[in-house]
Amino acid sequence: MDGDRVSGTGRPPKGGRPRLTRVRPGLWSLPIPLPGPLGHVLVYVLETEAGPYLVDAGWDTEEGWSALTAGLRALGTRVEDVRGVLVTHSHLDHYGLAPRIREASGAWVSLHALDAAGLARFRADPALPLAALLRRAGAPEAETRKALDDLGTRSGQDAAPPDRYLADRERPDVPGWDLTTLWTPGHTPGHLCFWEPRHRLLLTGDHLLPRTTVGMHQPRDETDDPLGDYLETLEPLVRMEPDLVLPAHEYRYPDIAARVGEVRDHHAARTALAVSVLREGPVTAWQLAGRLRRSGTLEGLRGFPLRATVSRALVILAHLRRLGAAQEVPGPPPHWTATARLQRRGPGVFPG
DSSP states (O other): OOOOOTTOOOOOOTTOOOOOEEEETTEEEEEEEOSSTTOEEEEEEEOOTTOOEEEOOOOOSHHHHHHHHHHHHHTTOOGGGOOEEEOSOSOHHHHTTHHHHHHHHOOEEEEOHHHHHHHHHHHHOTTHHHHHHHHHTTOOHHHHHHHHHHHTTOOOTTOOOOSEEOOTTOOOOOTTOOOEEEEOOSSSTTOEEEEETTTTEEEEETSSOSSOOOOOOOOOSTTOOHHHHHHHHHHHHHHTOOSEEEESSSOOBSOHHHHHHHHHHHHHHHHHHHHHHHHHOOBOHHHHHHHTSTTSSOTTOOHHHHHHHHHHHHHHHHHHHHTTSEEEEOOSSOEEEEOHHHHHTOSSOSOO
């Protein structure tokens, strides 16, 4: 079937929905519907003589399954023909359909080991990450109970483990394609991008979207700095000079350097705002989360927006701790203060 021009971005018209499009000969972008503002996940179909391989799988809903099967049929193939699923990270909008594809086709499913471990914890207790986040942030107990009630009976039991683990700089077995894995932690501990040097294509999962600045995973311990890890991955990606960036949401784009500059500016501005709040006195991460919003409060936030906002505050505080600008004081509730090093610097952004 005919696709868009290979240099196109696949950006849908305002108010439109993305469609199945050809990115390069043998490489297709297949949109899978997704609840929420992002609207869809872009599954990339790599055609080979052995059968199709997928990068990411989509959210596990009947609508998503129907979109996947219909898209593959339009390419003259079937889910049963899929040979492998390379998942960029463990979030269920990317991993969700992978076990179902494997059951239908016998395909292998791959993931980074760090994300596979997180997936196993989610299978054991889907509520645990949310409860730990809110209590560490110093959320009022009533707010924690309300958030857990909102989570309901959501289950992670269907998120079966992968068959293969991929690490940094591996070359997955995809016939006819020269893929290399790039470990890009930040959004999740084991997030992977995929580099195809012959076509100069960079498949970035959620690591670099063209419009949305993605959130980071929760710090796992006192030495963990997801934001710092994320920022360190950006310049090496720019130096690769891809002709086209293929993200898992929104649309493709050509200028990775410009997008990286925008992302860095965004995080610098959020970090500077957190520094100004810390200089005023001790705060919990819950309080900082409200101050980072334009409204100055968390009032009215529920569900995912609340979790994302609180997590962002903890991520910034962990980054400032690694920079020597903030320290965590045990609670209850735990709170954060500016270090003497930060206070000595006077007004301005830290680091200078």
